[in-house]
Amino acid sequence: MTIYRGTFVDCPDDPFAGGALRTLTEGAIVVRDGVIVARGPWDVTVADFPDEPRVELTGGLVVPGFVDTHVHYPQLRVIGALGRPLLEWLDKRALPEEMRLADDDYAAEIALEFVGSLVRAGTTSALVFGSHFPGAVDQLFAAAEASGLRIASGLVVSDGVLPEPLLTTAERSLADALGLAERWHGRGRLRYAVTPRFSLSCSDALLAACAETRAAVPGSLFTSHVNENVAEIRQVEAQFGTDYVGTYDRHGLLDQRSVLAHNVHPTDAELAVLASRGSAVAHCPCSNSALGSGMFPLRRHVEAGVRFALGTDVGAGVSFSLLREGLQAAFMQLLMGAEGLRLNAAPLLWLATKAGASALGLSDAGDLSVGQQFDAVWLSPVEGTTLDIALRNAADEGDAVSKVFALGGSSDVRRVWVGGGEVWNRRH
Ligand SMILES: [Zn+2]
Known part of the structure; x- marks a missing residue:
């Protein structure tokens, strides 16, 4: 004692x-x-x-302890690539770095730097976007286990749009994910998170495989991106013939253990679906600012009854500190005038701690x-x-x-x- x-x-x-x-x-x-x-x-x-x-x-x-509900492990070294919108930033900065994690030794180095950065920021729990390479995800889980942090993560999957080395197939994604989940899910403080990169880079067949993975791994989380950037949203709608939230919902991927990053530009109908599923949104204000994605409609989330918490979204985000995310959220809400909500000490601390724990299904933390x-x-x-x-x-x-x-x-x-x-x- x-x-x-x-x-x-x-x-x-x-x-x-x-x-x-x-x-x-x-x-x-x-x-x-x-x-x-x-x-x-x-x-x-x-x-x-x-x-x-x-x-x-x-x-x-x-x-x-702070809870980071959205952070990309392979992007640590591209923090600070300022001045580009989402799709250009992915193409020129994030994806070339993510391809380097095909090398297990490189991935191991990044994994250690990554968990070290989390813990130094006071982050005790995180939902981490993993890598497209199973070996790199193993390295992350190993480093996370050694660190003592509560980490949920998983294999990031895509079968289109991205450079070829980052692509998989529905069948291979299922086998790789189940192998990782078997090795790491429920081991100490680690949990598996089914992680399609975003609908834009996923076919319906791959999203169906994600649903299959989830069903095979009880207690697993689901995470992805949604409604981040206007150009991206138009492409998703054209590709799927439905709204962005619907691309996940029609595969049964949205429930109380689901966390979707951003949701900067939702329709009222999408907010209603998220509320009814009990899914949470990871609000990443530094990233939204750095990529010019837009102003998060926090008031509309509150009014619709959608759960949300904070994420750093490293490396589009600019640090591992949830304090900095809180400050940026407060700035942006005030700048939104009547559409924003004033955030003072209580909501900021809640969003950085208890709300995040709740989003990640950690009822005994926060x-x-x-x-x-x-x-x-x-x-x-x-x-x-x-x-x-x-x-x-x-x-x-x-x-x-x-x-x-x-x-x-x-x-x-x-x-x-x-x-x-x-x-x-x-x-x-
Ligand atoms: Zn992200």
């Missing part, structure tokens, strides 16, 4: 439905076997556990309640940095959380735990 002492802030309930920040200043959280068994004011709580080891997390804030896994991040900036000054002068914990989103990043992540085990320690 371990008793952690610090200022704990989380947001367990949906702030779009009345939830608020919960703060525990000068508090104690008691963890046994990775699970939070007690929490309360330090003086009172520590009296109940007088002989247990104590960990001081003085200064800064302790928040739930907040710091008794009974939950101790997945946590100690945000403690280096002394003298602007965030350090800001936090020492914050009006209250809500103001402190706002300041963390405004100024924080990976360098402010001091220590990270998953299931009570420390997975990162900056050590200064």
Whole structure:
């Protein structure tokens, strides 16, 4: 058992439905076997556990581990290719790099860099777009297992549009995916995610094979892209004769374990389908800005009852930090005027933690309640940095959380735990 002492802030309930920040200043959280068994004011709580080891997390804030609901493992090294819209960016930057992962040694190197980047950003759970190459997906799962993070990922499949080395067939995709799922799904904190790249690069036969894979792997997730870019949407509609959400829905791929990235340009009918299926959307505001994809209709998602959370969408996104995604989301919503929703500390923290855990089907993560896994991040900036000054002068914990989103990043992540085990320690 371990008793952690610090200022704990989380947001367990949906702030779009009345939830608020919960703060525990000068508090104690008691963890046994990775699970939070007690929490309360330090003086009172520590009296109940007088002989247990104590960990001081003085200064800064302790928040739930961040959840990244959409991030591409093979794209780490193409972050920062600014100034191109989606289809040109894929062609010139992302896809040439993704083809390099055909080499297992190269993939192993990227996999280590990738999980290292997640953990340094305070991300404790992620739904990761894998690679088109099964060997590269093995490398990712191996690195993820060693890191201690909660990772869902899978083989990315396409059978058209993309360069030939990235293509598969319905039959081969099924065999490759089932092999990977057998090796990794349900092993420790790892889960398999069925992952067609996007409808544009998939035939109906391949999407049907995705449905078959899912049926064969109970508990697997489903993820892909939807409604990201206007030119892309027109092509999908012409190719399938249905709206973009419908291309997945008609194969039965949308349910409560499905996460579709972007959804920047949905119709009301598509939002209604997503709501009725209980599927979630990964909102990736930095990527939407970097590729000029558009302004996310967050208010329409709330009003339609569609679940959503945040994703970094590395490498179209520009960092692994969910703090930065929160800030960009807040900026974009304000710029949308009456069509946007104001995002302050509570919805930002909720979107970066509990909403993401919910989207990924992790009911015991995302907040710091008794009974939950101790997945946590100690945000403690280096002394003298602007965030350090800001936090020492914050009006209250809500103001402190706002300041963390405004100024924080990976360098402010001091220590990270998953299931009570420390997975990162900056050590200064
Ligand atoms: Zn993406």
